[in-house]
Ligand SMILES: Cc1cc2nc3c(=O)[nH]c(=O)nc-3n(C[C@H](O)[C@H](O)[C@H](O)COP(=O)(O)OP(=O)(O)OC[C@H]3O[C@@H](n4cnc5c(N)ncnc54)[C@H](O)[C@@H]3O)c2cc1C
Ligand code: SF4
Ligand code: SF4
């Protein structure tokens with residue numbers, strides 16, 4: 001039995017995992033990062049659009065601050081978010097951008113003087129102030145009041161990931177590639193690390209650590225068409241779920257992106273619409289203003305995705321052999337703009353479609369894009385159910401996105417949560433509480449269990465094909481747990497997924513190699529993925545309302561009275577075929593921004609009984625405080641929740657620090 | 659309005675014959691050999707789609723690496739009809755129906771089309787110390803240091819490398835000198851040299867690449883620039899760096 005000891009085991013080498021590892025290492029703790037693939041190839045590299053932080057330097061970002069970012073995020077979440085966590089996030093995001101700048105991210109900068117831009121398909125002239133020249137600039141992104149999205153041309157995620165990947169190397173943190181965590185080692189109270197499989201040799205290793213962090217990214221690949229990298233399979237969520245004690249939060253909250261190309265499902269950035277790109281139907285007609293007169297193409301993603309689906313259902317889609325689609329028209333932006341600011345989009349069009357987006361329209365349709373749900377954690381990033389287990393990034397439900405995350409808020413979350421959570425992990429490792437008192441017997445038990453599972457699969461005479469089961473799961477999720485949901489369809493999905501789960505216990509392999517074996521990998525992953533898929537489908541079936549990205553046609557209203565709560569899913573017994581659901585209420589009386597109308601989509605919700613009372617309180621406070629900081633403090637104190645290093649105001653041109 | 663719809667098949671499908679160099683070093687009985695698969699082409703089919711189809715329906719042991727399948731992560735470099743390139747963004751309709759695929763040379767072979775570029779890139783980064791070296795302490799609560807917009811763009815231009823390894827696979831020097839840092843390494847140095855946040859001097863860079871495993875090993879044949887999927891200006895960067903390093907060497 002191979003055993004490796006360390007202080008902090010980080011499962012996942014994307015932005016969230018790397019920032020966590022760097023954070024604990026800086027505090028003097030040893031960290032090991034595990035990744036399926038070389039860390040710099042993680043899905044985080046795909047984030048083209050940018051990272052939200054309220055720097056407010058550019059003209060279109062003027063007047064921006066934490067308060068505006070906070071409101072945008074909470075509205076975006078359809079009031080599903082934990083508002084204290086959102087506050088922690090918006091206060092740390094500017095610090096995260098500035099830290100990354102010091103680590104070498106070549107953020108695009110403000111150029112003083114006049115420049116042409118396109119807003120709502122109209123040319124406008126923007127004048128940038130001389131005093132802002134050379135500071136980090138921001139672009140527009142759906143669902144935000146100010147231009148707040150920091151970017152590097154259109155390779156933001158790539159630049160961030162390389163900067164962090166290089167920091168991990170600078171800090172001499174081992175990042176062990178081609179490793180897959182298969183199970184967490186735990187005793188029902190405390191997590192002690194993970195059993196890990198080497199994807200090249202097949203060898204198992206037990207990594208034993210004081211703290212274990214799941215930073216494995218999202219579960220988009222449960223769906224047939226997804227913009228995510230193909231490794232975003234929700235294995236991290238399954239690791240937590242299979243402990244039987246850790247819970248997953250809001251798994252039914254799955255976001256669709258309006259503009260992925262068909263058939264490859266590759267995303268064209270929201271920047272396309274932010275910069276003034278238009279959506280057109282089969283007749284070349286720009287339809288979004290009919291549905292969303294104010295925000296048009298720039299309403300939040302869930303709204304745009306649903307409007308597009310609605311429009312295609314009216315027969316206005318373009319027919320193709322891969323199903324219906326619509327057109328994204330960026331020809332209006334002009335070649336110079338496209339070649340400079342949207343180069344990756346241009347490359348995608350050339351390489352995956354063989355078209356030139358400066359003269360031709362791009363075939364797009366809504367595609368699975370982001371998963372808000374994940375391992376439920378407290379504001380510290382720790383699981384409330386399993387001590388020593390932490391999670392951050394897309395893998396976690398921390399919960400700052402609620403039922404819909406805003407574009408640019410998720411790469412921001414990865415680094416911000418890495419900054420915050422690593423401090424709490426380091427505190428934990430500093431405390432006597434973190435001491436490891438486990439018997440090797442426990443490690444051996446988990447090691448042998450995983451080893452036995454793999455051998456069973458390798459020697460199985462079962463007749464189920466792992467790849468076929470996978471395809472079936474993907475199409476069930478796409479067709480029945482997608483953008484629009486109904487009770488009967490969700491019920492069918494749950495039944496079918498349960499049947500697949502049972503069948504997945506009878507997989508037989510054609511390839512019996514114990515080392516590198518893609519079929520074996522597909523087999524053990526599908527068993528895990530089906531459980532995660534069931535948490536999504538079952539959670540969606542139970543939630544009889546529409547909120548954010550969760551849209552029930554049979555329950556179109558947001559129902560704060562009954563559903564202002566977070567879904568928690570756990571998997572009590574290995575032999576179960578359904579997760580166990582429970583709920584956690586959100587407390588209206590402590591909200592800084594009581595539930596209301598989002599400002600886009602349809603005004604259609606049932607109020608929570610406390611909303612009116614809290615609204616009155618908030619308004620009274622507003623009259624008492626003219627200073628935004630003291631008002632905020634009076635409404636919902638949060639700064640004590642942050643680690644010391646993340647506290648404090650952020651400097652802006654308009655708000656200099658003394 | 660667009661005239662061609664790329665999602666519609668224009669002609670009857672072709673039959674592809676895909677020959678793959680197979681070898682599994684983990685298996686002592688395995689010997690390198692070519693294996694040919696037959697597959698019906700579909701509209702907008704990439705080598706990503708084709709290879710997965712082969713794995714799922716014809717040979718589940720087939721090894722290859724894809725992550726983003728969108729040409730941005732650098733995982734899927736392989737030799738396609740004799741030329742290093744990214745498989746995921748190669749549309750089969752741009753190739754003749756007989757396609758030959760082999761793993762990138764030079765890197766450690768994991769199996770079939772999968773090679774360990776990650777391991778090599780990490781050791782290159784460790785050797786060349788590809789991170790910002792600065793003694794300034796930065797207060798992240800305050801306004802960031804300013805940078806000229808054009809400079810930020812110029813740095814980003816060089817930062818677009820995705821560590822795919824194509825340039826190294828195409829490089830004559832790399833085939834002869836095991837420790838050669840490759841165009842990818844020299845480009846990384848050029849990127850940090852350009853960045854004012856990195857306080858290293860040319861002398862410090864000389865210590866990293868001022869030898870035959872670095873800038874003076876390069877024969878300027880430019881196989882690298884021809885194959886770089888990100889069209890990085892490797893030629894001009896290497897030439898510029900060489901001039902600077904020669905200067906340090908002479909002084
Ligand atoms: C196309 C696209 C564009 C996007 N653009 C933007 C944008 O512009 N702005 C924005 O804010 N957000 C964007 N997002 C979302 C954002 O990119 C992700 O949410 C974010 O990068 C997730 O980072 P992460 O660190 O949590 O996980 P990832 O980057 O997905 O990293 C997960 C890591 O976990 C490892 N791993 C997984 N499972 C295991 C296991 N079992 N064992 C060991 N290791 C494992 C993987 O190897 C990987 O290293 C975009 C998403 C997509 C799909
Ligand atoms: S110019 Fe030639 S020798 Fe130099 S790095 Fe490029 S391919 Fe190698
Ligand atoms: S320089 Fe070009 S070819 Fe070489 S690793 Fe980078 S992207 Fe690939």
Ligand code: FES
Pocket residue numbers: 723724725726727728729730731732733734735744745746747
């Ligand atoms: S799979 Fe990422 S570049 Fe090809």
